[in-house]
Amino acid sequence: MIVTLTANPALDRTITLLAPLRPGEVQAASSVREDAGGKGVNVARAIAAAGQQALAVLPLAEHDPYAVPLRAAGVDARCVPVHGAVRANLTIADPAGETTKLNLSGSPMTDQDARALVAAVVDACAGARWLVLAGSLPPGAADDFYVRVVDAVRAAYGGSAPRVAVDTSGPALRAVIDAGLADLVKPNDEELAELVGTALPEPEGETSDEAAHAAADAAVLAVARELVPVRARAALVTLGSRGALLVTADGAWAARAPRIRLASTVGAGDSSLAGYLLAESAGADEPLRLRTAIRYGAAAAALPGTQPPAPHDLPADDLVVHRLA
Structure with missing residues (x-):
């Protein structure tokens, strides 16, 4: 089983336009959809769509409208009662898949909320293989909240505690890295660069130029090696x-991503993490874990809104994985 914690869930509203976004003008939309979002919930939805067991832990007030799409998503959830309402995030997508996001900060987390969430995660982790700590922290949460969660889980279960995957950014990610607690971190290239305080070059030349890609990969690897294996045991860096x-x-x-018809990039990184965890839990080696992560991320980007891909949505491309020196 894979347990996820989403401390700051979001009701994701996606509006798809008939033409590229023109700020300041009135435009027609072709569709709108609502999804139960938040990075940990997205990971749990993708895992459940693959027919595997996932349990999403999240704060949720009684009668919050978020409960409706959460139930519709078919995800097993353990909801911790709170007083604040789940935030709403708005994504505007054009026909080419270009997205503009408006994210709210969420309701404040009280000390009582924090204690209740930690206790719920500890209880949920009995027998779990992975614990996924994903997404931003709400106002009021300490930067080291995820560190506190990991410490509590490992104190409760010792050597049988689940492995820990972390997908967040900013001070929350830095706190986990500084504590050296993560078995896996999943930053994108911008988050990785921010974490180590450096800039990563973009590939020069055409996107098909393998030499340019190789140079860019080498730069990412050099930065990632500042973290792995001393401060995190592994890193899945999405590009x-x-x-x-x-x-x-x-x-x-x-490995390179397959060519797809882009619909929305929202949630693609979450699906990449889910693909990795599914492959790892099935005993796959590192190249297959990476290949599965990329295929899941690409499949999510080809779907509208924050839809998790199912196995039948995965691209059929046989991705070539290169081992880096």
Whole structure:
């Protein structure tokens, strides 16, 4: 089983336009949809869509409208009662898949809320293989909230505690990295660069130029090696349309993303993480874990809104994985 914690869930509203966004003008939309979002919930939805067991832990007030799409998503959830309402995020997508996001900060987390969430996660982790800590923290939460969660889970279960995957950014990610607690971190290239305080070069030349891609991969790997394996045991670095890198103590691998018809990038990184966890839980080696992560991310980007891909949505491309020096 895979347990996810979403401390700051969001009701994701996606509006698809008939033409590119023109700020300040009135435009027609072709569709609108609502999804139960938040990074941890998205991961749990993708895992459930693959027929595997996932349990999403999240704060949710009684009678919050978010409960309706959450039930419709078919995800097993453990909801911790709170007083604040789940935030709403708005995504505007044009026909080419270009997205504009408006994200609210969410309701404040009280000390009582924090204690209740930690206790719920500890209880949910009995027998779990992975614990996924994903997404931003709400106002009022300490930067080291995820550290507190990991400490509590490992104190409760010792050597049988689940492995910990972390997908967040900013001070919350830095706190986890500084504590050296993560078995896997999943930053994108921008989050990785921010974490180590450096800039990563974009590939020069055409996107099909393998030499340019190789140079960019080498730069990402050099930065990732500042974290792995000393401050995190592994890193899955997502690179958008360029694919992803997997870096562990034993080696590093890279693969390109397949060509898709882009619908929305929202939630694609969450699906990449779900694909990795599904492959790892099935005993796959590192290249297959990376290949599965990229295929899941690409499939999510080809779907509208924050839809998690099911196995039948995955692109059929046989992705080539390269081992990096």
